[in-house]
Amino acid sequence: MSAKLGELIAEAGYAEMYGVELSAPAEEGKPAPFSTLLILQKFLRANQGQVNKASEQLLGALKWRKEFKPLQVMKQVFDKTKFQGLGYVTHLKNVPGSPNDEDIATFNVYGAVKDTKKTFGDLDEFIRWRVALMELTISSLSLSTTSTPIPDYTKGPDPHLAFQIHDYLRVSFLRQPPEVKAASQAAIKLFTAHYPETLSVKYFVNVPLVMQWMFGAMQVFMAKETVAKMQWMSYGEELHKYLGDGVGKAYGGQGPELEENSVTPSYEQQRSGDAVADAAAAKEMAI
Template sequence: MELTIQSLSLSSTKIPIPDYTKGPDPHQALQIHDYLRVSFLRQPAEVKAASQKAIQLFSAHYPETLSKKYFVNVPLVMQWMFGAMQVFMAKETVQKMQWMSYGEELHKYVGKGVAKEYGGEGPGLEEAGVTPGYKQQGAGDAVADAAAVKEMAI
């Protein structure tokens, strides 16, 4: 997610935030959460903790950078649970979320340029994906490798 935020170039942009009624905001990104082969019942505690921390961090520091969040390959039971949770969520938050059981349906929402795994005509995930490189900064803090960030932005 940090690489996505960096690729938006928010600190150096010259483009004003547009009127939201007249088109997309170039200062926002979309997220795709793929739950293929993810067990909701047997998640290790550290995975749950990391997910909660990431949500907390980005909600606190980047609240307006998300245009839409897509949850794909979500089991039907979990979709029902997410549906029930919507009652407790802000309307604006719910409008930014889309759940689907089959990842191949994603192209219907974001276009044919998405990866083949999602029903699109774009390069596959293995080919187009970016794995961030990390280097130690000291005292246990890892920072994203600048080469990985530059590669992703290209």
């Protein structure tokens, strides 16, 4: 795949991926730089080692990043009345079974949503916020500076992955507004296409038993690799069994609360006179 990299970069007109500036091998037969190889391994692992499929996905992701500018979106200031309290990126030490001394975990706290129309109604704004949270997660993985390699997908786990927690405390599964469904579908589509091999296990906490049963039935139609990365539980306090005592008390651990020990997108109280200007600035950033 390294041999094709120069062509892919030229075709995309863009070379940054996950905060790493991709670089083709300096000479034929020589390996690409270490950080570049990490990125290539992620795309290869996402495609079971199939070079053509991995190259196609990488090209699509590069083109998307050139257009969307996610590193700029990561620095965007969002309306805190819409998104504050909804997402956190934190560090956890001594996670059971992890090969790392410290791991990254992203929390999506859906119970923090006070007004679904306000948070999810502007789909473009929600996606930009969700991308900002993902880019903060990837930035915390330090892919551009690490010296730990990623093995071939058949020879061991990728140590450069984040855990993701979806907290549904006080969220109703019975009457999901259309704007919530649209936002969820759009996010899944985008992250599946452009953020392969960034997450290890997804933990769904505070999920009613009846919904766990329904999701369990749906697993028959899912790829086994996807199912292996999903863990459901009825109570948030159970999470410490999987992620250790470093999680907060709400999740059964002894660690600090999310608000005390996390990174989040930037927020600012939206003033009525600034709403149009901010929307125009965000649109201009995407051009």
